[in-house]
Amino acid sequence: MARMTMIEAIRDAHDVSMSRDEKVVVFGQDVGYFGGVFRCTKGLQQKYGMQRCFDTPINESGIVGTAVGMAAYGLRPCVEIQFADYMYPAYDQLVSEAARLRYRSNGDFIAPLTVRMPTGGGIFGGQTHSQSPEALFAHVSGLKTVIPSNPYDAKGLLIASIEDNDPVIFLEPKRLYNGPFDGHHDAAVTPWSKHELGEVPEGHYTVPLGKAAIRRPGADVTILAYGTMVHVALAAVEETGVDGEVIDLRSIVPLDLDTITESVAKTGRCVIVHEATRTCGFGAELAALVAHHCFYSLEAAIVRVTGYDTPYPHAQEWDYFPGPKRVGAALTQVMEAS
Numbered sequence: 235m236a237r238m239t240m241i242e243a244i245r246d247a248h249d250v251s252m253s254r255d256e257k258v259v260v261f262g263q264d265v266g267y268f269g270g271v272f273r274c275t276k277g278l279q280q281k282y283g284m285q286r287c288f289d290t291p292i293n294e295s296g297i298v299g300t301a302v303g304m305a306a307y308g309l310r311p312c313v314e315i316q317f318a319d320y321m322y323p324a325y326d327q328l329v330s331e332a333a334r335l336r337y338r339s340n341g342d343f344i345a346p347l348t349v350r351m352p353t354g355g356g357i358f359g360g361q362t363h364s365q366s367p368e369a370l371f372a373h374v375s376g377l378k379t380v381i382p383s384n385p386y387d388a389k390g391l392l393i394a395s396i397e398d399n400d401p402v403i404f405l406e407p408k409r410l411y412n413g414p415f416d417g418h419h420d421a422a423v424t425p426w427s428k429h430e431l432g433e434v435p436e437g438h439y440t441v442p443l444g445k446a447a448i449r450r451p452g453a454d455v456t457i458l459a460y461g462t463m464v465h466v467a468l469a470a471v472e473e474t475g476v477d478g479e480v481i482d483l484r485s486i487v488p489l490d491l492d493t494i495t496e497s498v499a500k501t502g503r504c505v506i507v508h509e510a511t512r513t514c515g516f517g518a519e520l521a522a523l524v525a526h527h528c529f530y531s532l533e534a535a536i537v538r539v540t541g542y543d544t545p546y547p548h549a550q551e552w553d554y555f556p557g558p559k560r561v562g563a564a565l566t567q568v569m570e571a572s
Contacts, residue, residue, distance in 0.1 A: 243385035247392035262314035298324035318351040333376030356409030360548035366510035383464040390441030407461040444488030452479035455503035470561035502533035512540040534571035
């Protein structure tokens with residue numbers, strides 16, 4: 235198997251999907267000739283032509299609206315929004331059209347489209363290039379929301395998303411794009427293989443949407459995370475020595491509630507980690523679900539470690555970014571509370 239960065243794995247997923255199904259088309263700002271701002275679509279236009287991989291104007295609502303129409307009439311568009319922060323002009327197209335199409339047509343039409351977006355911080359993008367808006371999509375019935383944490387999952391989940399018959403929001407953590415990340419802001423040098431990640435099979439394979447992965451088994455506390463925060467959680471466990479079970483959700487809609495509840499029933503404690511702002515972040519939904527389904531198993535209060543309720547600061551990015559010290563303090567807290 236080849237070793238790939240997440241960018242290379244995403245590019246390979248596009249290639250595999252386009253080679254298998256001529257109905258798959260890729261478009262967005264600079265995705266054609268330039269190959270995307272992060273080069274996730276490099277070479278696709280040269281290989282598949284300008285009708286199947288093409289550039290668009292700077293118009294997010296037009297990009298998504300066009301994709302909805304294409305999907306309704308038989309194509310499988312996979313579109314790129316340059317940053318998740320730029321999705322807001324197209325939010326109405328997603329909520330009012332893509333997410334509702336199957337329901338409002340009583341199943342006569344479907345919307346098999348995938349919307350790819352770089353998300354999160356860690357590259358000093360500032361307040362308009364570092365947001366984590368996953369909760370806004372998870373709130374909308376009819377959308378699926380996927381967030382990979384490693385190259386293997388990125389390829390398998392993207393292929394599964396493109397093949398899915400419902401609209402999928404595919405959020406790609408920018409901090410993980412160009413190589414391995416061991417959870418520490420000052421030491422991004424640990425090989426993916428440290429956590430058995432990074433080897434990417436050639437050809438077609440899928441990772442099922444709605445199935446979490448246990449990245450590290452443990453008995454003391456369940457840690458729920460996704461995207462970049464999976465690696466932060468793993469680093470925090472190593473630094474504290476707490477026997478934490480790290481669960482990579484991989485998709486938040488659909489959500490693998492069975493894996494979550496089985497883990498919390500075993501450990502009796504739960505720490506939730508995400509980079510997005512705290513208030514109404516997806517961690518609140520996770521906390522509610524754990525409290526409801528695992529109430530009699532809990533030996534300590536559920537703790538959330540999140541971003542702050544402020545715009546993402548440029549100069550103080552690593553103070554905002556939930557790091558292993560903050561996660562480690564939460565692990566200590568839940569262990570001392572029992």
